[in-house]
Amino acid sequence: MKKSIVLAALLFGGITVFAQTKDEQALKDIYKSSLTNAKCYPWLEHLSNTIGSRLSGSTGADKAVLYTKAQLETLGLDKVYLQEVMVPKWVRGEKEIAYLQVGKQKITFPICALGGSVATPKKGLQAPILEVNSLEELTALGEAKVKGKIIFFNRPMNPEFIETFKAYGSCVDQRSSGAREAGKLGALAVIVRSMNLRLDDLPHTGATNYGDIAKEQRIPAAAISTNGAELLSKSLKQNPSASLYFKQSCETFDDVLSYNVVGEITGSEHPERIMVVGGHLDSWDLGDGSHDDGAGCVQSMEVLNIFKNIGYKPKNTLRVVLFMNEENGVRGGKEYETQSNKNNENHIFALESDSGGFSPRGFSIEADEANFNKISSWSTLFEPYLIHKFVKGHSGVDIGPLQSNHIVKVGLQPDSQRYFDYHHAANDTFDAVNKRELELGAAAMASLLYLMDQNGIAK
Amino acid sequence: MKKSIVLAALLFGGITVFAQTKDEQALKDIYKSSLTNAKCYPWLEHLSNTIGSRLSGSTGADKAVLYTKAQLETLGLDKVYLQEVMVPKWVRGEKEIAYLQVGKQKITFPICALGGSVATPKKGLQAPILEVNSLEELTALGEAKVKGKIIFFNRPMNPEFIETFKAYGSCVDQRSSGAREAGKLGALAVIVRSMNLRLDDLPHTGATNYGDIAKEQRIPAAAISTNGAELLSKSLKQNPSASLYFKQSCETFDDVLSYNVVGEITGSEHPERIMVVGGHLDSWDLGDGSHDDGAGCVQSMEVLNIFKNIGYKPKNTLRVVLFMNEENGVRGGKEYETQSNKNNENHIFALESDSGGFSPRGFSIEADEANFNKISSWSTLFEPYLIHKFVKGHSGVDIGPLQSNHIVKVGLQPDSQRYFDYHHAANDTFDAVNKRELELGAAAMASLLYLMDQNGIAK
Structure with missing residues (x-):
């Protein structure tokens, strides 16, 4: 029995070595x-x-x-x-516009419509803005506080994840479901912090999903650059009653x-x-x-x-x-x-x-x-x-x-x-x-x- | 004895687990x-x-x-x-200039002096140019063919190496020793293809080493961008007798x-x-x-x-x-x-x-x-x-x-x-x-x- 094991090992070893060499050469x-x-x-x-x-x-x-x-x-x-x-x-249509109206001052932000979003009214849309960090926080606020507002989702991607896709996965619900959930509570629109780990001036688009909400009840959704999100958040802390104006003309054919x-x-x-x-x-x-x-x-x-x-x-x-x-x-x-x-x-x-x-x-x-x-x-x-x-x-x-x-x-x-x-x-x-x-x-x-x-x- | 082995294994295992956990937490x-x-x-x-x-x-x-x-x-x-x-x-001095004189036409190339190089004469230097792929090829050509020429070292980094430092290591002798070796054979100057795996217009500097060659016998050395090297090589095939002009004013204090x-x-x-x-x-x-x-x-x-x-x-x-x-x-x-x-x-x-x-x-x-x-x-x-x-x-x-x-x-x-x-x-x-x-x-x-x-x- 020992002999046959040795023989098998030799044969098997030999075959493995041969296969390795062929595969190594192919690679x-x-x-x-x-x-x-x-x-x-x-x-x-x-x-x-x-x-x-x-x-x-x-x-x-x-x-x-x-x-x-x-x-x-x-x-x-x-x-x-x-x-x-x-x-x-x-189709995205014209370049999107957004600014925060603080008294007579306008603070502008780089935004872009999220893919699949509806347009704002032609003249744009202006409303008080409410910052939240999650869909859960939105739900907890309820219709009384959300109705008539623009909801600003501002939870950043978590830099602690070593692999960035994990940070994306734990953050992208704001973009994909934010407009649907905020719309159900009577919000007028949503602005979502871009899914970007670094601070820069580029808004990142991506699909938003209205689910089975009827077309006429869908609210517009846009992404704001990460620098823009930081500035908007800071500006809102200084001027909680400031209103945001934004305009986008995207359309689904x-x-x-x-x-x-x-x-x-x-x-x-x-x-x-x-x-x-x-x-x-x-x-x-x-x-x-x-x-x-x-x-x-x-x-x-x-x-x-x-x-x-x-x-x-x-x-x-x-x-x-x-x-x-x-x-x-x-x-x-x-x-x-x-x-x-x-x-x-x-x-x-x-x-x-x-x-x-x-x-x-x-x-x-x-x-x-x-x-x-x-x-x-x-x-x-x-x-x-x-x-x-x-x-x-x-x-x-x-x-x-x-x-x-x-x-x-x-x-x-x-x-x-x-x-x-x-x-x-x-x-x-x-x-x-x-x-x-x-x-x-x-x-x-x-x-x-x-x-x-x-x-x-x-x- | 079995018991003590089990005990030792448990103890050792326990210690390992504890150490792992502490180190894991630290990382x-x-x-x-x-x-x-x-x-x-x-x-x-x-x-x-x-x-x-x-x-x-x-x-x-x-x-x-x-x-x-x-x-x-x-x-x-x-x-x-x-x-x-x-x-x-x-100190590098003025921006370096290089062109190939083909009849009345001048084909210009992006070059930069190699670190430690001597300058060309103030009015620049013009001479026939000879392309080689290695120090060995240079040596084989010998003084008769090298004397009075500008030597153009054009061996590219080998893209087959998976790690780029290996490609660099097998190529950088042209930059570090090219001027020293060509100078010994009576060359007037050297132009070295940049140590860069991609084709672009940027010359890459880096140290050249004259060894124990006396200062007055050192010849100028410059790097040429990879696109420049490709163009120079092609131009030389079409016009083998074309001469290269180049000028640099670097200086060692x-x-x-x-x-x-x-x-x-x-x-x-x-x-x-x-x-x-x-x-x-x-x-x-x-x-x-x-x-x-x-x-x-x-x-x-x-x-x-x-x-x-x-x-x-x-x-x-x-x-x-x-x-x-x-x-x-x-x-x-x-x-x-x-x-x-x-x-x-x-x-x-x-x-x-x-x-x-x-x-x-x-x-x-x-x-x-x-x-x-x-x-x-x-x-x-x-x-x-x-x-x-x-x-x-x-x-x-x-x-x-x-x-x-x-x-x-x-x-x-x-x-x-x-x-x-x-x-x-x-x-x-x-x-x-x-x-x-x-x-x-x-x-x-x-x-x-x-x-x-x-x-x-x-x-």
């Missing part, structure tokens, strides 16, 4: 391709600087669909196509036709098993969405470019999907799932990049225990590439709707410290993205897809 | 202090935006000495003082008096055992040295501020040293070591931050096996703070001269991807530093110093 090839021969950075340059912002239903979004489809067509994939999806069309952009390399052994890699092609309208999520789109496209460059033919079908409308509806992600069900497709793996184009640190994994352990066991392969984080957690909004018993879903986790400096703001532009960091992210994604493809899904 | 306190109550970012803002560049011997360097000493004096330390050190004084800035908290148990934390206060003259190494200075000062804030009294003496003249002489580091020897000081630990103020990733450790293992064993404590790299390697230039049998030396390793976008160039400015990343670096440094102080040096 080397992948990183070399991405760092010396990538297209993702020039792709992003075009998306950001030539096309610009890509809000669902905008000309920019239309151009981005055509451009990325045309670029995928240059890669020699087996299929490139568009998938129809109806999307909301919300009928839904319009748009597209998810899809390209694929058919699997050489299991063409029916699908691995998805993607990001979302739409962006908010203030910057050009370079980090959110131009970066994720071009990184996903780059994965296929890398495989073509290094001559790797995946066993399973590898499909890139550039989802439309993550920001204000997730219609692309939902439609993709609907069509997938209709066609009885078998998705085994989905990987999304939607946390910015910063230095990659690891992966956030939604999987059963066996698959989580399998992926984590590859950490030594990733060590030379400074990828060290393998944690359980949320993968991505666009791949969220994809559900099956066996699917493994993963989100790329880049360094998060700078993300909310740019998120949904006018400075989310091409110059904020570093070429190498973008390419390292694409290589980490390609490496994980390679390992998944080679070593399969634990059952 | 929590340290990070909270740094992320909510730090002074390092406003300190850097002043150093960068009010004082500006701090080349050894400049007014900026003098102001920085006075400013940081005054700031240390506000922290309630046990000692704050200046340590005299004589430093070189090199007599050494002047400057200072290392020192502050300390006397150890409560072992005042004679010294732990040093530091960075270098001087910078190059083109930007304001925010990453190199304003960041390291204010992070080092912040370590003492954190300990004061959380009420931690180190057992060993904790000394912050802001070294003068790292960039072109390391006189501060050498003088510190000389004085330390003269005073029979006992340094047990030195930690330097001189790799930029980016997201911290880990530590580069110079220590014997036992100490390396001890420090590495703390990695689980650092895991919640995304510090994952504990590797053997170079610690820091300024603490380099400190040598003793038992000293452990460590360098903070931030994410390196963006560092050479800014290094020694005009864009190394305050806006390139993120507040949280800077603070996280300071917290990582304070955490390591705390653990060293508590858990001692393995013997």
